[in-house]
Amino acid sequence: MLIVGGGPIGLMGSLLLSRLGVRSLVVDLRGRTSTHPRSRLLDAPSVELMREVGVEQQVIDTGLGPDWTKYNRWFDCLAGREICRVPTPSFHSVRTDRSSSMPVMTAQDYVEAILFDKAASDPNVDLRFDTTASGLTQDDAGVSCTIRDNRADRAIPVAAGFAIGADGLRSSTRAAIGTTLEADFMDVFFQDVIFEADFSQHTSDRQGGLLFIAHPMGAAVFQPLRLRGPGWRSGTSDADAADRRVSRSEACGLARVPCRLRRQPAEAPAHPVWGRSGVA
Numbered sequence: 017m018l019i020v021g022g023g024p025i026g027l028m029g030s031l032l033l034s035r036l037g038v039r040s041l042v043v044d045l046r047g048r049t050s051t052h053p054r055s056r057l058l059d060a061p062s063v064e065l066m067r068e069v070g071v072e073q074q075v076i077d078t079g080l081g082p083d084w085t086k087y088n089r090w091f092d093c094l095a096g097r098e099i100c101r102v103p104t105p106s107f108h109s110v111r112t113d114r115s116s117s118m119p120v121m122t123a124q125d126y127v128e129a130i131l132f133d134k135a136a137s138d139p140n141v142d143l144r145f146d147t148t149a150s151g152l153t154q155d156d157a158g159v160s161c162t163i164r165d166n167r168a169d170r171a172i173p174v175a176a177g178f179a180i181g182a183d184g185l186r187s188s189t190r191a192a193i194g195t196t197l198e199a200d201f202m203d204v205f206f207q208d209v210i211f212e213a214d215f216s217q218h219t220s221d222r223q224g225g226l227l228f229i230a231h232p233m234g235a236a237v238f239q240p241l242r243l244r245g246p247g248w249r250s251g252t253s254d255a256d257a258a259d260r261r262v263s264r265s266e267a268c269g270l271a272r273v274p275c276r277l278r279r280q281p282a283e284a285p286a287h288p289v290w291g292r293s294g295v296a
């Protein structure tokens with residue numbers, strides 16, 4: 017099996033196939049797994065899949081746990097008045113006739129890294145990052161394409177029985193089989209800033225999975241990324257930033273202003289805009 021794309025779907029696909037004794041070649045043009053927390057919620061069926069491939073506990077251990085996932089909260093600012101809190105019971109009560117797993121609030125970068133390590137140690141999986149697939153064709157014998165090792169700048173022809181297109185939103189595999197994406201794209205843009213800061217004085221007695229804050233640009237949402245430690249994601253909906261990359265000082269502002277921090281966070285790299293067209 018050729019799997020184009022080593023994101024969560026491609027990596028999980030390779031591990032599930034391996035359980036059936038199917039060997040796969042996974043190629044991804046990125047040099048490493050995602051460094052952006054991206055999707056935060058693993059629902060119960062996804063956690064079941066993690067169990068199936070033997071990484072459930074590892075994934076649970078990266079999760080925020082009940083203190084953080086009991087409520088979502090709304091503030092005028094993180095250091096200020098709490099406006100309301102809304103319980104999130106679906107994190108803690110899944111119908112046992114549907115699943116024996118509970119959802120986990122974690123971060124995609126952790127999950128991808130766990131799946132990557134698992135696939136890398138699986139003898140049925142040949143994992144090649146920094147490698148781009150192109151020119152996918154199929155005939156009665158199977159599929160073929162070219163994979164380019166971007167570090168060595170070397171192209172190799174590859175033939176396989178089947179291919180899985182796990183190559184994301186702008187999938188070239190989808191284009192190769194002549195189908196198009198049918199979806200309504202969101203008509204909003206989010207600007208994410210991932211940073212480190214100690215907010216424990218504001219959050220220790222009012223934790224929440226999503227902490228919404230009034231912001232000059234509209235609502236901002238703060239998301240804790242780690243059970244212990246200072247990792248945060250601050251997301252604002254910012255249509256004006258859709259076509260440009262924000263500067264480092266703007267990124268620090270996004271992280272600082274809503275919670276009225278005087279000092280800037282230790283680390284506040286600007287991250288890409290995520291929205292209607294994926295990463296702009």
Ligand SMILES: Cc1cc2nc3c(=O)[nH]c(=O)nc-3n(C[C@H](O)[C@H](O)[C@H](O)COP(=O)(O)OP(=O)(O)OC[C@H]3O[C@@H](n4cnc5c(N)ncnc54)[C@H](O)[C@@H]3O)c2cc1C
Pocket residue numbers: 020021022023024025026043044045046052053054055056124147148149150182183184185187188288289290294295
């Ligand atoms: C910045 C950002 C923030 C997000 N935040 C959220 C969120 O808060 N909540 C949420 O639910 N979802 C979020 N998402 C969406 C979520 O990340 C995706 O739904 C998820 O990653 C899809 O997984 P996937 O494996 O299908 O595709 P992807 O993770 O997109 O992986 C596809 C992989 O294919 C590789 N690839 C593409 N073409 C080729 C090729 N020709 N050759 C080799 N490799 C190729 C790419 O490098 C990529 O690694 C976010 C996405 C982004 C980009």
